[in-house]
Amino acid sequence: AFIWAGRQAPGDPLSAAAMPSVCELLQAYRATRYQIVEPTAALPVLAEARIGSRSPEVDRLLEGHDAGSGVFITAWNPRSQVVPRAGNEAAHRRLEHALRRLDIRFLAHLGVGADPTWEPEQGLFALDLPRALALDLAVTFGQNAIVLIAHGQPAELVATALMPTD
Numbered sequence: 001a002f003i004w005a006g007r008q009a010p011g012d013p014l015s016a017a018a019m020p021s022v023c024e025l026l027q028a029y030r031a032t033r034y035q036i037v038e039p040t041a042a043l044p045v046l047a048e049a050r051i052g053s054r055s056p057e058v059d060r061l062l063e064g065h066d067a068g069s070g071v072f073i074t075a076w077n078p079r080s081q082v083v084p085r086a087g088n089e090a091a092h093r094r095l096e097h098a099l100r101r102l103d104i105r106f107l108a109h110l111g112v113g114a115d116p117t118w119e120p121e122q123g124l125f126a127l128d129l130p131r132a133l134a135l136d137l138a139v140t141f142g143q144n145a146i147v148l149i150a151h152g153q154p155a156e157l158v159a160t161a162l163m164p165t166d
Contacts, residue, residue: 022164025080025144029157031114034072034147036061036125039108046107049155051147062151065105067127069150071134072109074123078142079162085119092122095141104129135160 020028030051036058037043047057049072062070075091077083083091099106104126111121126134131148135158138146144163149155 020080025163026157028080028113028115028118029145029147033112034125034155035110035112036070037108037110043108043110049147049149051157052154054152054154055149058149058155059151061107062127065107065127067105067151069128069148071126071129071131072111072123072147072149072155073126073129073134073138073141074109074111074121074143075141076111076121076123079164080144088122091141092124095124095137098137098140099124099126099129102129102133131158134158138162 032051034049035045036047036049037045047055047061049055049058058070062068073095075095076088078091096106105128106124106126109123109125111123113120129137134146134148138144138160139162142162143160145157145159147155148158
């Protein structure tokens with residue numbers, strides 16, 4: 001999708017009819033397992049977070065990286081609309097580049113949904129990325145939401161300005 005300044009651009013192929021409902025989106029996001037992974041071919045899981053739950057694994061990982069919080073953010077499938085793998089991978093590289101330019105440390109993550117037909121989404125677990133900046137980046141990459149987790153706290157789903165309303 002072509003998103004600019006938080007709005008759908010003219011000629012964007014997304015339409016209201018093609019968009020899942022907010023209820024469906026929230027259900028899918030809440031059922032997703034947010035996994036911090038080792039960036040190798042096997043992608044072993046280092047830690048996992050679920051919306052509304054604390055994760056001692058994530059707490060240990062944050063401690064090990066001297067970080068107080070992390071943000072699960074992706075550039076895949078903007079507006080929760082399927083994009084070909086090559087497009088997703090290119091967007092992912094742009095997100096990595098954006099975080100490097102901001103001098104934000106990050107680890108690889110996978111968003112593994114409950115729907116087996118939806119390919120797990122690659123993303124980044126950005127360490128100590130301020131909430132406002134995380135939301136701005138998410139909008140830049142066409143995302144409806146991010147997941148924040150602070151040490152000792154449950155993972156929190158935070159909607160961006162792009163989250164549709166019913």
